[in-house]
Amino acid sequence: MTETTGCDKKVPFMKGAKVIAESLKREKVKNIFGITGGAIMILYDALQEYEKAGELNNILCRHEQVAAHAAEGYARASGEVGVCMATSGPGATNLVTGIADAWMDSSSVVALTGQVATSLIGGDAFQEADIIGITMPIVKSSFQIRRVKDIPLIIKMAFQLARTGRPGPVLVDLPKDIQVGEDEVYFYEGELEIAGYNPNIKGHPLQIKRAAKALLEAERPLIIAGGGVTASNASPELIELVEMLGIPVVTTLMGKGTIPEDHPYCLGMVGMHGKMCANLNINKADVILAVGMRFDDRVTADLTTFLTESKIIHIDIDSAEISKNVLVDYPIVGDAKTVLRQLIEGLKTLITSSSSNSDKKTAWQKRIKEMREACDCLEEYEPVTPIKPQYIMKELQKVLDDDSIVVTGVGRNQMWAAHHLRIRKPRRFISSGGLGTMGFGFPASLGAKVAKPDSWVVDVDGDGSFLMTHQDLATSFVENIPVTVIILDDRSLGMVRQWQSLFFEKRFVETDLGTVPDFVKITEAYGLEGIRIENPSEIGPALREAKKADHTVVIDIAVDKNENVFPMVPAGGSTDQPIPCEPWPRRYKK
Amino acid sequence: MTSNSRKDGNENQVRKHIIAFIVEDRPGVMARVTGLIRRRNFNITQISVARTQIENYTRMTFVVQGDSRTLEQAIKQLRKQVEVLKVSELKPQTSVVRELALIKVKSPDVNARNEIIQYINIFRGNIIDISPTSLICEITGDSEKIDAFLKLMNSFGVIEVARTGITALVRGSEARPKIPETPYLDYV
Ligand SMILES: Cc1cc2nc3c(=O)[nH]c(=O)nc-3n(C[C@H](O)[C@H](O)[C@H](O)COP(=O)(O)OP(=O)(O)OC[C@H]3O[C@@H](n4cnc5c(N)ncnc54)[C@H](O)[C@@H]3O)c2cc1C
Ligand SMILES: Cc1ncc(C[n+]2csc(CCOP(=O)(O)OP(=O)(O)O)c2C)c(N)n1
Numbered sequence: 001m002t003e004t005t006g007c008d009k010k011v012p013f014m015k016g017a018k019v020i021a022e023s024l025k026r027e028k029v030k031n032i033f034g035i036t037g038g039a040i041m042i043l044y045d046a047l048q049e050y051e052k053a054g055e056l057n058n059i060l061c062r063h064e065q066v067a068a069h070a071a072e073g074y075a076r077a078s079g080e081v082g083v084c085m086a087t088s089g090p091g092a093t094n095l096v097t098g099i100a101d102a103w104m105d106s107s108s109v110v111a112l113t114g115q116v117a118t119s120l121i122g123g124d125a126f127q128e129a130d131i132i133g134i135t136m137p138i139v140k141s142s143f144q145i146r147r148v149k150d151i152p153l154i155i156k157m158a159f160q161l162a163r164t165g166r167p168g169p170v171l172v173d174l175p176k177d178i179q180v181g182e183d184e185v186y187f188y189e190g191e192l193e194i195a196g197y198n199p200n201i202k203g204h205p206l207q208i209k210r211a212a213k214a215l216l217e218a219e220r221p222l223i224i225a226g227g228g229v230t231a232s233n234a235s236p237e238l239i240e241l242v243e244m245l246g247i248p249v250v251t252t253l254m255g256k257g258t259i260p261e262d263h264p265y266c267l268g269m270v271g272m273h274g275k276m277c278a279n280l281n282i283n284k285a286d287v288i289l290a291v292g293m294r295f296d297d298r299v300t301a302d303l304t305t306f307l308t309e310s311k312i313i314h315i316d317i318d319s320a321e322i323s324k325n326v327l328v329d330y331p332i333v334g335d336a337k338t339v340l341r342q343l344i345e346g347l348k349t350l351i352t353s354s355s356s357n358s359d360k361k362t363a364w365q366k367r368i369k370e371m372r373e374a375c376d377c378l379e380e381y382e383p384v385t386p387i388k389p390q391y392i393m394k395e396l397q398k399v400l401d402d403d404s405i406v407v408t409g410v411g412r413n414q415m416w417a418a419h420h421l422r423i424r425k426p427r428r429f430i431s432s433g434g435l436g437t438m439g440f441g442f443p444a445s446l447g448a449k450v451a452k453p454d455s456w457v458v459d460v461d462g463d464g465s466f467l468m469t470h471q472d473l474a475t476s477f478v479e480n481i482p483v484t485v486i487i488l489d490d491r492s493l494g495m496v497r498q499w500q501s502l503f504f505e506k507r508f509v510e511t512d513l514g515t516v517p518d519f520v521k522i523t524e525a526y527g528l529e530g531i532r533i534e535n536p537s538e539i540g541p542a543l544r545e546a547k548k549a550d551h552t553v554v555i556d557i558a559v560d561k562n563e564n565v566f567p568m569v570p571a572g573g574s575t576d577q578p579i580p581c582e583p584w585p586r587r588y589k590k
Numbered sequence: 591m592t593s594n595s596r597k598d599g600n601e602n603q604v605r606k607h608i609i610a611f612i613v614e615d616r617p618g619v620m621a622r623v624t625g626l627i628r629r630r631n632f633n634i635t636q637i638s639v640a641r642t643q644i645e646n647y648t649r650m651t652f653v654v655q656g657d658s659r660t661l662e663q664a665i666k667q668l669r670k671q672v673e674v675l676k677v678s679e680l681k682p683q684t685s686v687v688r689e690l691a692l693i694k695v696k697s698p699d700v701n702a703r704n705e706i707i708q709y710i711n712i713f714r715g716n717i718i719d720i721s722p723t724s725l726i727c728e729i730t731g732d733s734e735k736i737d738a739f740l741k742l743m744n745s746f747g748v749i750e751v752a753r754t755g756i757t758a759l760v761r762g763s764e765a766r767p768k769i770p771e772t773p774y775l776d777y778v
Contacts, residue, residue, distance in 0.1 A: 132618065136625050141672045143777075144617075150777040157775070161672065195772035196614065196672045320666035 010186050016148045017046035017179040023155035029083050031057045031450050033067035037087020039114025042179040059479050064091050066443040066472045068098020072107045073447025076430045081108045081162050088114040089127030102169040103138040104434025108162040109169040117177040140168030148183035156188050165199030166318040203334035211313040211330045212346035218287035219360035221247045227254030228292015228336050230426045237340035248368045250278040252293050253433045257423035271299040272569050273415040276584050277371035279575050291315040292336040295325040305574040315339045374588035383536035386560035389488050393420040399543045404456040405448045409441035409465030411495035413488040415565045417460040439468030445483045456547050457483045464493045473526035476552040484546040485554040490561035498564045519556035533557045602657045611677040612767050615648045619673045630664045632656045636755030646774045651757045676767030680758050687758040691736045694726045696747035713739050
């Protein structure tokens with residue numbers, strides 16, 4: 001091969017592990033979460049040189065699942081690619097849950113796995129696992145490198161694929177002999193042209209025109225903003241559009257923070273545990289603009305009663321999401337930021353030629369405003385014992401600032417945080433939405449903190465969830481990654497308990513977690529600070545102290561296990577008919 | 591698949607579909623493609639795969655059973671695979687469709703053999719191997735023609751059959767799916 005465009009530098013013989021390290025540096029990788037082992041130690045050995053030069057930071061985790069979740073937390077907090085690494089066999093299989101999580105939530109993660117030597121692959125060699133086969137349905141793409149000279153190209157492709165288009169996890173499997181072998185290599189500059197991969201960025205002008213017209217003429221327009229708005233950094237465009245036309249916005253769990261949640265047009269989260277004001281209005285809209293969201297069943301509930309009367313505009317970068325669950329009227333395949341900008345420009349030309357605000361639209365805005373205010377119920381929760389989880393959210397809200405990052409476990413803890421906390425910026429609320437992985441919260445908070453060291457990172461977690469990955473308190477201590485963990489400690493698998501109490505006639509089967517462990521002792525065993533709270537008056541002060549601390553603080557708060565998360569749209573129910581939360585009927589009498 | 595009742599037409603009828611796609615010739619591509627189709631609960635009834643006129647590109651032809659909306663979804667998912675360059679559904683009315691079958695049939699005596707040879711001629715097949723008590727013939731055509739021929743052979747006793755599964759090209763001068771001109775990236 002000769003020097004051609006695209007290949008900036010031909011490097012004479014270089015060892016594979018060093019080529020990988022060099023490629024990672026060129027992708028501007030700053031942090032790698034992982035655990036070493038026989039099939040990946042060669043690469044770790046090569047990375048040491050870069051670490052010594054201050055170019056790269058290896059974060060040694062205590063479980064590969066943690067490494068994968070931390071990489072995802074890092075990616076979602078920063079908007080950059082998160083990297084995790086593991087040895088072959090068990091190391092690689094331990095990554096699987098984290099990779100699946102990144103897949104479901106479209107997070108930019110690159111997973112590097114060691115593999116047995118190419119000559120041994122397929123023979124059940126020691127610590128061999130067919131990780132390419134195992135992860136095939138849960139990766140955006142995957143590669144097994146079989147020649148040293150392919151390393152720069154494949155690593156470059158992996159990062160480009162993870163980062164662009166609809167983000168997602170990409171796995172690169174690195175056989176031992178590839179790490180050891182030497183060859184001549186070429187490093188590529190710029191973006192690769194990949195024949196089978198051309199994400200569509202700009203929306204079709206005709207569809208944009210039709211959509212703009214529909215939006216402008218709408219009497220009861222509503223926007224549903226999802227994780228794609230976060231991914232494409234489209235918040236400024238979203239807010240501009242909202243203010244331009246006075247359109248109310250609901251968000252999905254993944255779209256939280258794409259518009260400040262105290263914005264007069266933001267109704268908060270929609271869906272199973274969404275706000276009453278969001279759920280009760282979504283089916284009333286005549287035109288829906290769904291942007292960067294995938295009509296998950298936690299959002300739509302019963303599809304036969306969902307958006308039956310409205311025209312739907314759907315912007316998504318992935319054409320496979322269009323009309324997947326809900327047939328739409330104006331499909332627009334493209335990047336949220338670019339398409340929203342196109343829509344705004346299109347609207348500008350339309351607005352001058354026709355008048356926009358009808359009386360009907362004003363009535364709609366008024367209704368929304370009233371319902372939104374009625375939903376503002378956090379103030380009602382008092383410091384009673386046993387402590388109400390909502391009261392913890394009230395206290396936490398006071399301590400959060402705009403750049404604080406809230407990460408959650410899975411279960412009721414997650415839903416209380418999602419329902420009540422008002423997040424004001426994108427990438428400040430990180431939760432396992434699609435897979436709903438218990439154990440995600442704490443590791444993801446470590447990743448977020450590494451990405452944003454100046455932000456206060458708070459993991460709102462459940463006792464069950466936290467126990468699944470809490471061993472990485474060790475990582476937090478040794479690598480000095482200070483976060484605050486708030487355990488809503490109900491000594492039960494609360495969310496499942498809630499379903500048992502609502503739909504299984506209170507048969508509490510296998511959801512009681514008993515009286516152990518002592519979370520304070522556990523935390524202290526890792527050299528960190530643990531606090532147990534049973535008196536609500538201690539919550540605020542403890543949170544303020546934790547925010548200032550230079551180490552991880554675990555605040556274990558005993559909460560009322562009989563408090564359930566409402567509102568709730570029961571599975572199969574209609575979005576219109578949630579079981580309301582307790583304050584709602586009092587606060588909204590219409 | 592769940593569907594939004596208000597707008598669903600008769601797209602839910604299960605039919606036979608031919609999909610043709612161009613993929614890069616790399617290890618594991620077949621597993622990726624069939625995995626996606628399996629996830630959508632489609633039954634793949636026929637597969638044929640071989641190189642194209644251009645180095646590094648392979649053409650795959652699948653026959654699948656499913657409803658057209660789910661098929662559209664599956665095609666969109668297939669397109670997202672990096673190694674899959676182009677996917678098209680080929681309609682039987684506008685395509686030429688052929689399958690090859692090798693059939694080993696009993697021919698215990700001269701009478702039987704003569705009779706079989708007559709059928710082979712009518713179906714424009716060829717005899718490619720003969721032993722004292724059996725022969726192997728090849729038949730090309732659409733699947734219905736091969737089915738019809740096999741039915742005739744059953745009265746003599748079919749020993750074994752190997753069918754390729756169909757392959758197909760769209761009629762007219764265009765190529766579908768067309769191989770893109772983007773350069774092939776050299777890695778294995
Ligand atoms: C216990 C529990 C309860 C839950 N309850 C709720 C609930 O009440 N409400 C709720 O909303 N969710 C809830 N969820 C989460 C839910 O399961 C889904 O994860 C979530 O609704 C999906 O959000 P999303 O549609 O925004 O899609 P995401 O999964 O964030 O997907 C992003 C979408 O944007 C697209 N996209 C990506 N990049 C771009 C780009 N650059 N431009 C344009 N488009 C892009 C993608 O193709 C994709 O379609 C719950 C989860 C759990 C575990
Ligand atoms: C890994 C995993 N296992 C099981 C579940 C099913 N599940 C969903 S919520 C939940 C209970 C969560 O309990 P906890 O973490 O204590 O949170 P709480 O609901 O009590 O706030 C369970 C078991 C899951 N989501 N993830």
